[in-house]
Amino acid sequence: MKRRIALLGSTGSIGTQTLQVIEQHSDLYQVVVLTARKNAALLVEQARKYKPQVVVIGDHSKYKWVKEQLQKYNIQVCCGEEALAQVVTIKEIDVVVVALVGFSGLLPTMKAIEAGKTIALANKETLVVAGDLIMELARKKNVSVLPIDSEHSAIFQCLAGEKTQFVDKVILTASGGPFRGKDVEFLRKVTRCQALNHPNWKMGDKITIDSATLMNKGFEAIEAKWLFDIQPEQIEIVVHPQSIVHSLVMFCDGSIKAQLGLPDMRLPIQYALSYPERLENNWPRFNFSEYPSLTFEKADVKVFRNLALAFEAMHKGGNMPCIVNAANEVAVDAFLKSKIGFVQMSHIIEQTMFKASFVENPDFTDYLESDKEARVLAAEMVGK
Ligand SMILES: NC(=O)C1=CN([C@@H]2O[C@H](COP(=O)(O)OP(=O)(O)OC[C@H]3O[C@@H](n4cnc5c(N)ncnc54)[C@H](OP(=O)(O)O)[C@@H]3O)[C@@H](O)[C@H]2O)C=CC1
Ligand SMILES: CC(=O)[C@@H](O)[C@H](O)COP(=O)(O)O
Numbered sequence: 474m475k476r477r478i479a480l481l482g483s484t485g486s487i488g489t490q491t492l493q494v495i496e497q498h499s500d501l502y503q504v505v506v507l508t509a510r511k512n513a514a515l516l517v518e519q520a521r522k523y524k525p526q527v528v529v530i531g532d533h534s535k536y537k538w539v540k541e542q543l544q545k546y547n548i549q550v551c552c553g554e555e556a557l558a559q560v561v562t563i564k565e566i567d568v569v570v571v572a573l574v575g576f577s578g579l580l581p582t583m584k585a586i587e588a589g590k591t592i593a594l595a596n597k598e599t600l601v602v603a604g605d606l607i608m609e610l611a612r613k614k615n616v617s618v619l620p621i622d623s624e625h626s627a628i629f630q631c632l633a634g635e636k637t638q639f640v641d642k643v644i645l646t647a648s649g650g651p652f653r654g655k656d657v658e659f660l661r662k663v664t665r666c667q668a669l670n671h672p673n674w675k676m677g678d679k680i681t682i683d684s685a686t687l688m689n690k691g692f693e694a695i696e697a698k699w700l701f702d703i704q705p706e707q708i709e710i711v712v713h714p715q716s717i718v719h720s721l722v723m724f725c726d727g728s729i730k731a732q733l734g735l736p737d738m739r740l741p742i743q744y745a746l747s748y749p750e751r752l753e754n755n756w757p758r759f760n761f762s763e764y765p766s767l768t769f770e771k772a773d774v775k776v777f778r779n780l781a782l783a784f785e786a787m788h789k790g791g792n793m794p795c796i797v798n799a800a801n802e803v804a805v806d807a808f809l810k811s812k813i814g815f816v817q818m819s820h821i822i823e824q825t826m827f828k829a830s831f832v833e834n835p836d837f838t839d840y841l842e843s844d845k846e847a848r849v850l851a852a853e854m855v856g857k
């Protein structure tokens with residue numbers, strides 16, 4: 474029987490690549506749900522091709538148009554945030570791929586776990602915000618949370634057949650982004666366009682900016698902590714500009730395992746969908762002759778402040794990573810709209826961490842409130 478997939482965020486970078494994986498293995502996978510926020514045209518095109526049971530369009534103003542476009546197709550059309558959280562519970566779904574951006578992934582992921590669905594998680598912000606609640610719920614419901622993020626897929630692959638107790642440390646690789654080696658003076662003048670020019674990966678705008686500030690790597694450290702049940706002290710970052718070694722695990726005997734491959738998100742997506750099996754494909758492969766040197770260097774946390782701030786939040790715990798995520802979403806959005814400069818993003822995040830109310834043992838409601846409070850505080854600073 475085919476694995477039945479709900480794809481949340483089907484019109485984005487991970488979403489469209491997930492559909493490529495599904496197309497490559499159409500004998501194994503079937504699309505049951507597709508969702509988008511505002512890209513109605515692509516959602517309709519995808520729905521006509523993959524014929525899901527349900528589509529969800531986030532933007533209410535596009536609902537009527539999507540419904541009209543799909544009226545001959547026997548596809549249910551829903552709209553809005555509540556629909557996104559409800560659609561993951563339908564009984565025909567086996568796997569929910571969460572390819573939404575930011576905080577928007579949290580509630581649908583929780584609902585999907587509550588409904589007992591396997592989670593293939595790209596949306597790292599869900600674990601940054603409430604990794605404790607997500608992983609606890611997954612344990613309670615006996616649900617697997619399979620990583621799509623390339624570094625976490627690498628670690629997951631390195632850990633296959635190993636016991637967590639023998640892990641000494643997890644080493645996350647970072648490309649260093651488009652501004653690797655630059656100083657703060659340089660960063661003050663960088664443009665939106667320069668920041669969106671990632672050296673190795675073609676991704677959505679939000680994560681591309683996070684890669685440029687290295688916040689992405691800080692978030693990935695928090696994501697690793699929750700996914701692999703490890704301590705912050707066990708997590709290291711190393712800059713690897715070629716993005717071929719996707720991450721490494723060092724064990725208690727000093728032995729290191731790494732996972733390598735070309736920077737192509739279809740690989741970790743396919744691994745999450747096919748786990749515990751592996752599937753063949755016809756995509757380009759890594760060849761040593763094309764990469765005569767793989768290099769590694771230290772991350773500069775003085776220049777790339779966001780990485781230090783994310784680590785500070787991870788060590789502090791409680792709702793602090795949730796606060797950082799909210800402030801970062803506001804700051805990245807303001808940078809993308811050219812309201813603030815690149816370096817101001819760190820300033821806004823740091824000040825929000827300082828001003829927002831700290832909660833040591835937050836529950837779900839605390840996370841919702843912290844997210845709101847931090848957004849207001851960060852937005853005030855954007856306004857100034
Ligand atoms: N892209 C990559 O290679 C990688 C991404 N990730 C993570 O995966 C997630 C997705 O990233 P990416 O695919 O790049 O992002 P994109 O911006 O390319 O796509 C996001 C998708 O989610 C939808 N969406 C965005 N915001 C909302 C919202 N508030 N409510 C409902 N739907 C929404 C978008 O719809 P619409 O198109 O209509 O706006 C789109 O379908 C992120 O958390 C990112 O950090 C992790 C590793 C690699
Ligand atoms: C593809 C992927 O997993 C991204 O999260 C990637 O890691 C971004 O590159 P950086 O290493 O520059 O953050």
Ligand SMILES: [Mn+2]
Pocket residue numbers: 622623624693
């Ligand atoms: Mn990553």
